[in-house]
Amino acid sequence: MPFSLATPAHHELIVKKSRFIACVEPVSGRDQAQARVAQLKAEHPDARHVCWALLAGGQSAANDDGEPGGTAGRPMLEVLRHQDMQGVLATVVRYFGGVKLGAGGLVRAYTDAVAQALLTAQKIPLVKQSRLACSVPYALEGMVRRELEMAHAELLGVEHGSLVTLQFALPETATVELVRRLGERGQGQLAWVEAPEA
Known part of the structure; x- marks a missing residue:
């Protein structure tokens, strides 16, 4: 059974001095998701990246926002798929700490940040x-x-x-x-x- 979220949930992770600020929240579709990402970029002008993943039926998307291809958005999207989420936007704001994490380290950091945020989220079943x-x-x-x-x-x-x-x-x-x-x-x-x- 697919689930959505009752309210946004957050989690912050520090990996080798880089800050990963994750948020998972309910959205109606791509337009709302892109507006939220633009809002986060405005709220965090010094952040290096604002990566995101959206799972919303035919409007699903993933964006690495300058991270090496496939190291941020897609792993975040996979976490949403694995947890059977629908109508959910996952965002991670990254403040670079000066130490490169490598592709594997990035995938782990983005995956963990979103997974930890989902652990605290109040999930609601979507009834057809x-x-x-x-x-x-x-x-x-x-x-x-x-x-x-x-x-x-x-x-x-x-x-x-x-x-x-x-x-x-x-x-x-x-x-x-x-x-x-x-x-x-x-x-x-x-x-x-x-x-x-x-």
Whole structure:
């Protein structure tokens, strides 16, 4: 099961006088990740590198920011993959301490910094959601709303026309039971309609 993070988590590592300041945090995608990296560069103008890795579906990326190729961003990305993270940005700000670490030392430092930050992070499971929509006569709107509330479904929208159309999302695992209950309680007056894409 994939996980995201409830809040950002940090860890600082010193390796041969170099400071590695790691942060793992939830992000919605590449735009938010790049804005955060730009913010870190502004906050740490004397840092030699601000390396980052993003695991967010089709928007995943890794950036070594001047470190030798494959020694920072990719190892950080692998830590996120190994921990089954999704929608998470890992950043490491490095202040160079004057001693070169070599490729192996860099990989270890960046990997350890991110892994240690994840150890203190509060992980939250990502539950796959189903989006559904149904139309009912006005007299049944209250019943549908109560059923949605009991199923912990999120009401996304309601349209009042000749019928009431309700759009909602809920955990995929609860979908079959809710559809069954609404079908029974709707007594043939509830119609399923195509839910608009998110």
